[in-house]
Amino acid sequence: MRPTLVRLVRPRRPERATAPLYPPLELYKRILRAHKILPADLRALGDMYVKAEFKAHQKIDNPLHIVGFLTQWQDYLRSIDGGDWMSGKLSKLELDKMSPEQIGQLYELMQEAKGKKEE
Structure with missing residues (x-):
């Protein structure tokens, strides 16, 4: 994924307008750091899943797929940080x-x- 594509796209939803998309590597690191608040077994499962998904999407060139991927993972990061993951x-x-x-x-x-x- 090319981080330069992220800067070219403006978010469509108002709640996303204030927070631009993170570049892929930064988002990946933030998600793994956010997993520290999870119970140990869920953290291990979450870390494995995140690593597998980012690895599987590493070679994507379609800007729409990249933006969709990053947007969904950034929403996930917000739910982990906000504590909404338990009731999601x-x-x-x-x-x-x-x-x-x-x-x-x-x-x-x-x-x-x-x-x-x-x-």
Whole structure:
């Protein structure tokens, strides 16, 4: 991902207008630092997931995909920092926007999180 593309895009939502998108590496580091407030088992799971996602999206060149990726991860960072992660739920609209592959990944993540919780 090229950090220069991030500077070219203006956020569409008013709550994002005050906070520009972080460059990919900075966002990655901030997310891993924010995970320190999570319980140890959730932190390990979250760190693995973040590392895998950023690695999988490292070679993306499409500016729209890059901005969407960074925007969603920045929203995630805000929810972790704000403490909203405990009560976070996906709306019907958000689920409708997901592809079958994304829903499958979400289901696998849920199963993994439940397995860690039961142990």
